[in-house]
Amino acid sequence: MTAADHKVDYGPLTSLIGKWVGETGLDVAPDHDCEPCERKFIDELTFVGVGHVSNAGKQSLLAVKYHQLVKHCEDQNVLHDQIGHWLYEPSTGIVMHSLTIPRGVCVLAGGTAKTDGANVVFDVEANRGNETFGILQSPFMDQNARTDSFQMTLTVTGDQLTYRQSTKLFIYGKQFDHVDSSELRRVQN
Template sequence: MTEKIQGPQKLGPLTPLVGEWEGDVGVDLSYHNKEDETSKTGYFEHAWFKPIPIQENGQQTLWGLKYAMTAWRHGEEAMDPFHDEIGFLLWDGVRKQVMRDVVFGRGIAILAGSAAEARDTELRFDAKPGDPCYGILQNHYLLERAEILEFKSAFTIDDEETFSYTSDLHMKLAATGAEMHHTDHNTLTRVKRYHPGSQYN
């Protein structure tokens, strides 16, 4: 068996994600206010991850990716997406931390993270409201309807051309007083690589 030769990976465990990806096996489990019910939705998703310039916060050096993930319900691929998020994935190699700095189009902002090693193939991004480092913000209306209690997410590098993710928003519903888990999961395959000489976009 030939040994795989890997480069320095300044992006740490984020390195394999660079490129564009698509996945058609997404499943969303969520509460629908209009119908007052919880149901599953299948979806198609397109994602891209692009390196950003090095970020320096005094003595802290961060390497990272700018990214976006957009999803369409099955049968609505030619229509407006039902989910859209943009953000950054960041790697602090000295403190061995990965971070997901993400904004969702519906008015939610999350900075999540956890400990990681440079060549880990499973990355966890966790956050709780009020946490001074890895916290959650949501707009007034959403907070009145469903208070987010915790966010847990994981990216798993399955192989060089495939990665999977899970996402779990633990919420308390105002309508019923009950708690629920809004979950998403999908597996995506790389559809485009970025040339190392490409300019930042």
């Protein structure tokens, strides 16, 4: 892997690099008390290029790492903390989105990035049980708050980024569509 370098061409991932903030996020999450429970949130996303990666001497990837921090609007307490990478394979156009959340859940989602006029649209998904683009979770989460699938569409238009993600859970004895969406603006390149 090479060090982060401004000369590296990250392809569609270039559009992500920088720091983004949003104040209009909406979370629909499972809860004992209110069902479904909706919350507005503020979020920060930071993407940093980490260079080229070579696998088995023949696969070449470009990698961008990220951190997402989501806070309650009212008291700024942390609601969600997520880290991972976005990867791009120029020879196939495949995009990968890895994420880990501090509940004992890891996802590797795969898909595409398409340029549509001024928009770069990333579309990725992962399904539990899939050996490649899949989901791994702790025994507790598998038994009590299981993630069955993850799908995300993220669009960058200049300095505006929007995303919508649907995380299908099985919790409290039934299926629940945990949906998060937000609109952010780039505050730093």
